[in-house]
Amino acid sequence: MDRRQEIMEAAAKSFSLFGYKATTMDQVAKIANVGKGTIYTFFANKEELFNAIVLKMTEEMRAESDAVAVEGASFEQNAHARLMQMLKFRGTHQLYAKLIDEEKELRTPAVIEVLGQIEREIVSYIKAKIERAIAKGELKPCDSELVAFLLFKSYLALVVDWGKTHDEELSEEQISGLLSNTIFNCLLA
Amino acid sequence: MDRRQEIMEAAAKSFSLFGYKATTMDQVAKIANVGKGTIYTFFANKEELFNAIVLKMTEEMRAESDAVAVEGASFEQNAHARLMQMLKFRGTHQLYAKLIDEEKELRTPAVIEVLGQIEREIVSYIKAKIERAIAKGELKPCDSELVAFLLFKSYLALVVDWGKTHDEELSEEQISGLLSNTIFNCLLA
DNA sequence: TTATTGACCGAAATACATTTTCGGTCACTC
DNA sequence: GAGTGACCGAAAATGTATTTCGGTCAATAA
Structure with missing residues (x-):
């Protein structure tokens, strides 16, 4: 074998x-x-082995994110589904969850590095989706990098941070409702 | 004396x-x-002394935040000015900056606790402002807690986190421009 | 010849013992 | 009776002995 x-x-x-x-x-x-x-x-060394494993994981995550997107659906629907999927993956996938825990508890440099890299990739992935939507005329022109960053951070805050200061997590309906009324609505062409 | x-x-x-x-x-x-x-x-003990000092600091911060708000200005203008002021305070005020550093580096429990408390107070402060604006008919009704949370986290991300993954900080114009076009615009009645 | 291995190496982490530091108290002083 | 600093025990820091672990490479097997 x-x-x-x-x-x-x-x-x-x-x-x-x-x-x-x-x-x-x-x-x-x-x-x-x-x-x-x-x-x-x-x-070559432990870190390269680690990077290879993490790369495989991000490929899985991307595949799952692509799987929830619906051909022909609105930017908002797909962006929401994708981001929620990725954030669910974050907490569900054993390796990802373990790494987040290790970053918080041990501060292992290789882990911090790799998690930062993943976040940057996600933002850049969203950025590309935004640009495509602008090109198709679905969204009005905007600074795609800035908007991608804001979108990602907003979801992260609502899905991950909210629970730290409140008793119950936000439901997916609350999140989509809030962002639909605020950010998404204003991006539409 | x-x-x-x-x-x-x-x-x-x-x-x-x-x-x-x-x-x-x-x-x-x-x-x-x-x-x-x-x-x-x-x-009573070191922690109470600490809390007293921090309380004094938050009073200063609130005063500075109130000082930049203009009577009769729009919700957006005042909210932006207030949040930027508070986030500037965060980095400028010697004690606040020191505590943020200590939270990151030493993880001192008393410091983590106190910084979390301050953030919760800021969000609750914004929440009150939102409710007042809704009552005045300037904003359309919304979940003030959620929106306050989202607003604060957005500013935090743009002012603090952006610099960690990008070469240059965002200018105040970029931030106000982005949020004016997205979140704020959608909140208006 | 080439692929595989595990004993071996030094640096770094850990465990342990000893010493020092520091929050908090209280008998004493002014 | 307000103010003090020597004193206490717990916890942190320091020094040292021991173990762990990433990485190598001479020996071995295929």
Whole structure:
């Protein structure tokens, strides 16, 4: 069987279960049933192995985000569905959740770096969607970078931060209702 | 001279210079030229002394925020001026800046608690302003708590977070322009 | 020859023991 | 009776011994 594949699976399992710092290369080798040295024939070091696993995860996330978008639906509907999907993924996906926890608790630099990278990619992804919608004449022209940033941060605040200062989480209806009435409505052409 | 006053000033100076954790009661006593025991005749413990200093700071912040609001100006103008003022205060005021740094670096529980409290107060302050504007018919009815939260988080993201992922800070014009076209515009009655 | 391995290395983390610091008290002083 | 600072115990800091872990590479197997 493909050595590289086995190592990837072992690493994904270990990172998901124990996080980046608490995962040892010996551990990964043991789960993958390979000698430790073998890992280093495929990945230069622990961090590159980690990046490969995270890259695979972001591809999954993007696929799930694409899956909830409906061909022909409005920008608002698709943007909302996509962002909610990605934020759900954030809390549901074992590895993502573990990394967020590790960032908060341990401050592991490699984890901080990788999570920041993901956020930047999401914003840039939204930005592209906005530009497409402007080109199609669905949205009026605007600073797509700024609007993408604002949209993402708004969703993050409503989905993630709200619960920290309030007893119950916001429902998806509350969120879509609020943003539909405020930001989205004003973006329309 | 007023002992209590001297202690407050000494504590404010020390907290501003060294933060909460690195400020010792001996230090405060020395700066205030009183015996350590004297502090405890006015304040039950270090945390209460700290809370008193922070309360004074928030009163200053509120005063500065009120000072930039113009009687008779639009909700948008005043809300923008107030929020920008408070966020400027956040970075400019020595004690506030020091506490934010301490929260990030040391995670001192008393500091986390106090900064969270301040944010909650700001949101509740904005909420009251929104309700007043609704009562006056300037804004259309909305969930004031939600909108206050969204407004505050948006400003925070644009003023504070933007710089972390981009080379240059946003100008005040960019921020007011963006939010005027999006959130504010949709709130109008 | 080429792919794989695990004993081995040094740096970094951890655990442990010792010392110092610091919030808070209270017997004493003025 | 208001004010003080030596004193207390818990907690933090410091120093040191030990262990852990990422990465290497000579030996081995295929």
